[in-house]
Amino acid sequence: MDKLRAIDPLGADWTLLILLVALGTLGWINLVSPKKWRLLVRSFFSYRLGRQTLRDELDLQDRTLIGLAIMACGTIALFLYQVAVLRGGLVAGFGPWSRLFGVCLGVQVAQVLVVRLVGLLVEADSGLSEYLFTLLLFHVALGIVLLPIAGVMAFPHVFSWRAWLPWAGGLLVAVVVGFRWVRAAVVGLGEGVPLRYIFIYLCALEILPAALAFQHVRQLVPTPSHTL
Numbered sequence: 001m002d003k004l005r006a007i008d009p010l011g012a013d014w015t016l017l018i019l020l021v022a023l024g025t026l027g028w029i030n031l032v033s034p035k036k037w038r039l040l041v042r043s044f045f046s047y048r049l050g051r052q053t054l055r056d057e058l059d060l061q062d063r064t065l066i067g068l069a070i071m072a073c074g075t076i077a078l079f080l081y082q083v084a085v086l087r088g089g090l091v092a093g094f095g096p097w098s099r100l101f102g103v104c105l106g107v108q109v110a111q112v113l114v115v116r117l118v119g120l121l122v123e124a125d126s127g128l129s130e131y132l133f134t135l136l137l138f139h140v141a142l143g144i145v146l147l148p149i150a151g152v153m154a155f156p157h158v159f160s161w162r163a164w165l166p167w168a169g170g171l172l173v174a175v176v177v178g179f180r181w182v183r184a185a186v187v188g189l190g191e192g193v194p195l196r197y198i199f200i201y202l203c204a205l206e207i208l209p210a211a212l213a214f215q216h217v218r219q220l221v222p223t224p225s226h227t228l
Contacts, residue, residue, distance in 0.1 A: 111135060135180065142173065
């Protein structure tokens with residue numbers, strides 16, 4: 001077991017550092033803003049955020065929300081990196097992970113900017129602020145739920161677990177993203193936005209960025225030639 005861990009490409013020291021930084025971020029949030037956990041849970045399981053929540057508890061300049069969003073990008077990138085290495089399509093190393101992290105962070109920033117731009121163009125909110133924070137909160141939730149999976153994939157008690165952990169993580173990603181799209185439709189319909197415009201919003205703010213990110217990741221990850 002010690003020999004296997006010594007040559008394990010997913011158990012490098014920098015991987016442990018990323019996991020510790022992610023855990024440290026969660027600990028820091030728990031110290032400076034423990035109410036964020038209640039906000040995350042309530043926001044995830046409610047179909048609407050509520051005007052009071054948007055007015056009093058959410059701010060794009062909130063350092064705790066920014067820290068959680070960056071942490072989530074790191075965790076999501078680590079999970080994608082691990083799956084790519086397991087498939088044999090990516091050489092293990094800090095560089096490939098950092099590029100995936102850059103893609104995740106870039107997509108998140110682009111989505112925020114596009115939502116803001118749409119709001120300026122239409123000169124009306126129409127639920128865009130609520131959608132924007134729903135987008136961010138679900139992104140954070142995805143990063144948190146993938147954190148234990150990424151940790152076990154990096155340092156598994158039994159190496160055979162790695163055969164099903166990517167599937168478990170992929171299922172979680174599908175559930176969170178699918179629920180986020182449902183929430184986007186609920187927000188839009190609740191604000192009186194026609195269904196066709198909601199579809200355009202989803203294409204512009206969700207599907208298109210995801211497709212561009214996937215295409216970029218495919219360029220980073222060549223066709224697999226072997227598996228671990």
